Amino acid sequence: MAEIQIPDELRYSSDDEWVRVEAGRVIVGITDYAQQQLGDIVFVELPGAGASFKKGEAFGVVESVKAVSDLCAPIGGKVIEVNDALTDRPEAVNEACYADGWMVAFSPSDPEEIDSLLDSEAYRKHVEARSD
Amino acid sequence: MSDRRTKVGNTANGFSYEEPLIFEHSTDGRDGFSLPELDVPPVDPTELLPEGAVREDLRDLPEVSEVDVVRHFTRLSTWNAAVDLGIYPLGSCTMKYNPKLNDKVASLPGFAAAHPLAPDELMQGFLQLCHGLEQQLAEVSGMDRVTLQPAAGAQGELAGIMMIRAYHEHRGEKRSQVLVPDSAHGTNPASAALNGYSVTSIPTGEDGLLHPEAVEAAMTEEVASLMITNPSTLGLFEEHIARICEIVHAKGGLVYGDGANLNALLGITRPGDLGIDVMHFNLHKTFSTPHGGGGPGAGPVGVKNILAPYLPTPVIRKLGGDEGEGYVLDYELPRSIGRLHGNNGNAGMLVRAYTYIRSLGPEGLKRCAEMAVLNANYLLARLREHYHVPFDRLVMHECVLSDKFLHETGVTTLDIAKRLIDYGYHPPTVYFPLVVAGAIMIEPTESESVESLDRFAEALIAIAEEAHEDPELVRTAPHHTRRTRLDETRAARHPVLRWQPERSA
């Protein structure tokens, strides 16, 4: 397995999503560890803009050839933007999971939930604990 | 190699043909049919039928001669592996030899050209056969009654869980859950969900077995049923099965037996005697009906008497007393779950399975179980030192290995499977059961001779060596097939599910 990229500036959920706060919006995607575990991603199912989710609730699905994984909302909020480009190019999640492979942007219902997420160091430990 | 290629033609290797799609053979005006002369007045469909009801043309269907069609499909057949070419050790699929007698009798016109809705008196031979098969399957499994209607194991599961649901509902109980061990086939949870049940997974113990404590912990009066495969998909007999059934029964639940692995138990023990209340049979596994490239199968279901009122209709009944002699299809079963099949089940498969059971008799069936178990243990004995064995003990009809010993080489179970193809073998089931990472699940069946097993084991041992000596060779296999590894990612990302003609605008 290739070395796992865990950018310092992002926050993480224990379900292997990353979040980036950007002008009041919370961008969400899956981590490098998650995309490596899944392998070649062939399909991403995302909600429509306007849908609301509670923290931990499944907001979408990501599929590889032989596996299906729920996408769990790292924080509660309303979806304000969706990365529609993934419909035609799901491989963007493999190629650049922290950039073109982003999935949705949330307007958080409770911005304090962001503080409860893991920082990069804590997430790295979380990953290593499972790799043994 | 390429310099030895022939200058023209569609083969690079003698009789190993490339074969285009049938549509690419199509030539306007060519045909492969023969119809009788019209002996009634001709009609014009567009005059006879309402405006807009008649379609224009079947453009996209091919225009080819009978010769084209016969060569096309004969050539395609040569691209397949098959039981009749050699060992096909797919775990959990019981790819045993399919006797030719069975196919021959099923194609007799009295079976193949007979109709399901003919009056009972015009299908007495078939009904007698079905009645006999029901009794035989009941005796083999220790069940009281059998329905032959389900078309496949998965439909049998659906029927079985429906009967369980009907049983609880008739008793005024609304149960909401079904328990399924984590080693189960995916059809089990899917069948439970189709019945509106939520599914609770129960963990397999360290020794690969299901333990009474785990069932006890999950078992409540909300649980309608436990679905269990015995022997399990790890090839192990569930030693605690009787105790587990007691625990489920004590809370009012019923136990569903997945019969996929029944081959190991024939004449040895009977699910019904162990406490199973309902089970399906896979006639295409245990009872040798051909797998057909993915069906048709047949999935009869056996039940204890408590579930008999809920059997699908119609049921086959032997007449007695004042009724005279013979057999009838009986629809009078007020609490029946209803009908699952458009007709009476996959009759052609029933004829084959009946013939198989009559060919083997009680000793022959027991011999199947014994030799299947002997073969699996023999392979395990030959491979134990060369592969990782997650549950190393005597097994039933199949053994499960894993790729754990190869981690530093980068070679995986998938690579081993593909390299086996180069050695001329169909690979085992891989990556199932899910509880073993990198599982290689081998079910040799009783059909393989010791020499066949030796050759197969030697191939696997050679591949284990290759994985260490030349991992790249294994990782890029197969090398000797007419297609190398196919890009499944591409297929899934951008699905192309039909041929498209190149039409000029």
Add this chain to the structure above:
Amino acid sequence: MRYIPHTEADVQRMLERIGVRSLDELFVGVPKKHRLERALDLPAAESEQLLTAHLQALSEQNASTQTHDWFLGAGTHAHFIPSAIETLVSRSEFTTAYTPYQPEISQGTLQAIFEWQTMICCLTGLEVTNASMYDGASATAEAALMAMRCTRRNRVVLASGVHPHYADVVRTYLSGLSAEIVTTLRAEDGRVSGLADLVDDQTACVILQQPNFWGCIEDLKSAIEVAHAHGALVVVTVAEALSLALLTAPGEIGADIVCGEAQSFGVPMSLGGPHVGFMATRQKLLRQLPGRLVGETTDTEGRRGFVLTLSTREQHIRRERATSNICTNQGLCLLMATIYLCLMGRVGLRKLAELNLAKSEYARSRVRETPGLSLAFEAPSFNEFVVRLDGDAAESLARAREQGIVAGLDLAPYAPDLGNAILVCTTELASRESIDRLVEALAGGAA
């Protein structure tokens, strides 16, 4: 035992290698108290020779198209089967292979399925189709389930002309889910009636059969307009697949799912199974389609090949959240149908459909002019229609049987309101003389 190769010497050698003394010891995992201590109570093994005779004798107690003139259809149709089909599907490489899990050594099966998918798309007028369902009835039930998933609604409207067995299977399949199933009325002319009164905004789908169980050709266009106005999907099920060669493809006029039974395409009637169900839909509903799918791809050297694809919809991966529990389908019957469609081809299949229509029109005209017989419905039909009798239907059928004719299906259990009525099917197997004999036999009691 000719199917098991082990000699006693082999067994001993193998036991030694395993390290146990007896076969019995291999079963150490099966607790002693659970062992069956007797032989199974089954008939003793029989030789191939005597068993062949026994099965021959049983088969001869069944009526078939070889013993009777056959006018019974109702979802299982007596068509001629070209000889090449049996020869080809008897090849062991097809019969004794399994689901093509390993594509590099299963291209024969995979390519044949890809060809089937293409031809079913052509016939149904839809964009995607799967690698078969068990039969027409379960395909219809799966279509209802699919429509419920797609719309997240739970009401299913069944047209009166849906095959009663299909309707039963739909009810059985949906019985564990909180679904509401309602059935429309039948119009005087045999077609669907009162659809608009039953379709509402909670309706997942309307299921129509074309031609319907009574043989009548439905006006699909109007039905589709009604359903779509409420956001419901339209399922068209086809019990006589040959009709697709003649009638407008349901997908082209708006049907969302087209499913049914393809037994008519070269698959033996075989007492009701194995047959082969099909199911097609629109591209946008692809992810909700149950069953196996074959897709085109390339190998590492860029050569075209075929694989099972989009498996994440299926039970072995998605388990309780799968689109269906279906696993094994009807592979070999699919192959029969594929070969049949290739042989008949673009021209032959249409000609055969027109031949069936002509036979049926002739039979209908004979019924119209024969005292004691009449047509129950005046709606146009394909190769099946309902004959109403002045005399007793059961007696007429019995009388015909004595003359070597299986004249049709007694509709008493299915539609008692029709009185004495039978469903009659005339395919290419029916000669003009046999149709004349049929009409005479049925009329005999009324004269």
